[in-house]
Amino acid sequence: MHWLIHDYREDDLAAVVHLIDTTAGLGQESVFSLAECIGALTSRQPAVVAVHQGEPIGAALATVAGERAWVMRIAIAPGWRGRGLASALLRELERRLVACRVRRVAYVLPEEELLGEGLHNAGYTRRPAAAYFEKDEPPAGAAGGLLEELGGRLLPGDLWAKVAGMETEKNLIERRVVLPLAEPERAARHGVRPPRAIALFGPPGTGKTTFARAIASRLGWPFVELLPSRLADEGNLAAALRDAFARIGRLERALVFIDEVEEIAPVRTEGARGGMHGVTNELLKLIPGFREGEERLLVCATNSIRSLDPAFLRPGRFDYLIPIGTPDAAARAAIWSRYAAGRADVDLDALVGASELFTPADIEHAARVAAQAAFERDLVAPDGTPAGDSAPDGTPADGTGGGASGDDGASTADYLAAIAQARPTVTPAMIEEFGADITSHARV
Ligand SMILES: Nc1ncnc2c1ncn2[C@@H]1O[C@H](COP(=O)(O)OP(=O)(O)OP(=O)(O)O)[C@@H](O)[C@H]1O
Numbered sequence: 001m002h003w004l005i006h007d008y009r010e011d012d013l014a015a016v017v018h019l020i021d022t023t024a025g026l027g028q029e030s031v032f033s034l035a036e037c038i039g040a041l042t043s044r045q046p047a048v049v050a051v052h053q054g055e056p057i058g059a060a061l062a063t064v065a066g067e068r069a070w071v072m073r074i075a076i077a078p079g080w081r082g083r084g085l086a087s088a089l090l091r092e093l094e095r096r097l098v099a100c101r102v103r104r105v106a107y108v109l110p111e112e113e114l115l116g117e118g119l120h121n122a123g124y125t126r127r128p129a130a131a132y133f134e135k136d137e138p139p140a141g142a143a144g145g146l147l148e149e150l151g152g153r154l155l156p157g158d159l160w161a162k163v164a165g166m167e168t169e170k171n172l173i174e175r176r177v178v179l180p181l182a183e184p185e186r187a188a189r190h191g192v193r194p195p196r197a198i199a200l201f202g203p204p205g206t207g208k209t210t211f212a213r214a215i216a217s218r219l220g221w222p223f224v225e226l227l228p229s230r231l232a233d234e235g236n237l238a239a240a241l242r243d244a245f246a247r248i249g250r251l252e253r254a255l256v257f258i259d260e261v262e263e264i265a266p267v268r269t270e271g272a273r274g275g276m277h278g279v280t281n282e283l284l285k286l287i288p289g290f291r292e293g294e295e296r297l298l299v300c301a302t303n304s305i306r307s308l309d310p311a312f313l314r315p316g317r318f319d320y321l322i323p324i325g326t327p328d329a330a331a332r333a334a335i336w337s338r339y340a341a342g343r344a345d346v347d348l349d350a351l352v353g354a355s356e357l358f359t360p361a362d363i364e365h366a367a368r369v370a371a372q373a374a375f376e377r378d379l380v381a382p383d384g385t386p387a388g389d390s391a392p393d394g395t396p397a398d399g400t401g402g403g404a405s406g407d408d409g410a411s412t413a414d415y416l417a418a419i420a421q422a423r424p425t426v427t428p429a430m431i432e433e434f435g436a437d438i439t440s441h442a443r444v
């Protein structure tokens, strides 16, 4: 064929919007508005794009609701109509939908048109008795405003996929947390109650915040972070928390994140932290109400689970207490390969071996240092010389040094130098303490 069809990517947005917009008057309009189509694209609903010589010439997009998907739009550039492109796009789109466990695909066309016959040929049946009704609901301004007031927002849809490595934690969180929330009916059939509150604990920089954001992204729920320091500005922290939870209760769905939760729910017998008793008590009272709602999840993160009030963490309040530790060798390899993807000759095994006890944050930092070294070397390289001929210590970088572009980016030596300079956040003593915390606190 003369075209290639790929999954929709973020940088296709302008071209696809243009296609949808400019073909609307050509008998290709849809019952879905342009804004709804953009909403589906940006929230990562299934969509495919056809390209000819680098130019987007067609797109098909759908929105999934449980086992049913609605084809929202098939847009074909004027010169490409009647050449089978719509059918090809639809076939590709259907493959994606089936992969999302869709069992029925519906396509509502405004009226009988060219595509109608094509749909027949593609195995679609026209439901003769069906009539399509539509009602315009008043804009949900209140809920939107509420989310904004709470500082909440919808995150990009791909954050879960961007969590590199950490397969053990990812797997656990997916099975215990994400899937029961994403498929509550199926969970209920097996007597599984979806979790309403979880705590993530582990040393600094291991990815607790990253996981919380990734869960929200994966569920497609807004992410609302409650910042005690900001709430305290309103005067009375306990009252501000009560108010925030009341507002959250009015949201349709939300993932609520409290970082460094030990600051607001410390062991109450410590006594020293004056004023926090009331706040801890308030939070203890708020959690049961929060748990009654559906489509909501409280995620608390802490570096120091042992300094949390035990009553706060007990099973009726928190469903799971999940440890997030330093990445093992496989996870480090996955994280390093994210950063070193530009150069095929980087010796990942060497980086993995040299970065034991490194957290994802440490790896990210070392990768930045190495990239900066390569960049600075490039700046001082004489005109026309391929950059990156030698590492900072003067040893030749691995790789051939032949093609200029192949040498772009940090080399193995750059990375190893950055690793040698770095001071890992996590010490063996912290690992030991974390191991003890897992024994005494983890609930998975
Ligand atoms: N699995 C991962 N793959 C790639 N990068 C990661 C991963 N996990 C974390 N990072 C990166 O490491 C940095 C630290 O992660 P994050 O802030 O989630 O850690 P944290 O456990 O919340 O730390 P803290 O305890 O200090 O709050 C972030 O910049 C994040 O992008």
Ligand SMILES: [Mg+2]
Pocket (backbone or CB within 6 Å): 208, 209, 210, 259, 301
């Ligand atoms: Mg964090």
